[in-house]
Amino acid sequence: MRRVAALLLALPVAAAIAGGAAWVKVPGGSFRTALKYEDGKGVPAKIASFAMQKRPVTNAEFLAFVQANPQWRRDRVATVFADARYLSHWAAPNTLRKDAQAAQPVVNVSWFAANAYCEARGARLPTWREWEYVAAADETRRDARKDPAWRERILGWYARPASGPLPRAGLQVPNAYGVQDMHGLVWEWTEDFSSLLVSGDNRVQGDADKQKYCGAGALSMDDRENYAVLMRVAMLSSLDARDTTSSLGFRCAKDIP
């Protein structure tokens, strides 16, 4: 405990950690998703204004949550809510590692755990649409998706091997909304991750579409050049709500009146 406290004090963002990441107001707007839904007919969606955490939730913040809610300790969590890797990167159920882990984004968290964290803060996970909307921005433009240079930069991140410690959260230049780390740090859960039904799911069963789905077929990509979105969707659509991975974290969002 003392060690964690010392680490917290050593950080310039200590104040922010105590209360969790700052909230950024994201003005709503019209947005054309890179996903193609058979029922959507390419109509741009209206995104209502909402608030999003400036950066992903850190280990220190998640530790504070686990201490206040011990049912989410890795040695006590219901196994229907988290797999065996849940928080396995911590030194102990109640302790982070000695290095600068406190300020790193928390990973190895399940959807249920991420959801419970946000709920405890009176918030929720962002929807896929909200996440994609904010992630379309670069440092100066709210929608940089058509810029090949921006796409190359994101591809560069995917191409880098995932070895070595994770950087701290909140180090990258904020995007046009003032939000950080939408790319280049960790994957992130969305509230409705399990609504991403990629047609590839059919391979598993070999079932006819009508066996597998009630209603129209699954989604496909409307914008095949948008690797950032393609990779996220492929990853999220392959997960169960109790799954955790060493590169998957989250941040919270909330409605604003």
Place this chain on the structure above:
Amino acid sequence: MKRHPTRLLRPTLACLLLVVASAFAAPAVAPLPRDSVYQLPLPLTDQHGRTMDWRQHRGQPQVVAMFYTSCKYVCPLIVDSGKAVEHALAPAEQAKLGILLISMDPKRDTPAALMAVAKQRRLDPAHWSLASPRADDVRSVAGVLGVRYRQLADGEFNHTTALLLLDRDGRIVARTEKVGSVVAPEFIAAVHRVLK
């Protein structure tokens, strides 16, 4: 003289209360296993309009699936699956199994809508429960049951389908994604086992 019987009565009453209390507490409720889906608190409102947590089903093995009443393709097959499981059982086994269909469309699946399906398909209310969670709980229950879904622009749903078998404590002991009037023999075998 008058006080005497009262004094005698008091300990008797206390005794009686104790007996009653211990009778209620008798089947000492063991903590839920960590791999039980009942770890998720889930109030459900059934076709009779009764609202209770799904933990109420603890103690009785359940066949569980997610569905919605306005669904035209897969959901009637889910009901067929439940019936096929019932038909594969001896009457004594049938009495010990619950069939629980959980709606992913609580907005439209009111008790009346659920009851209409129960009546139309002649589902025995002694075994079948058709129920809606709160709207905020749908994603979570789908999460513990491993079901994916997305509501379409027209109000229909895209969804994966799974028929699950829960043991008495809510552990998933069998799962099949093939639904219809022919249920996988391994699934039926698991039902026999869990009812023993």
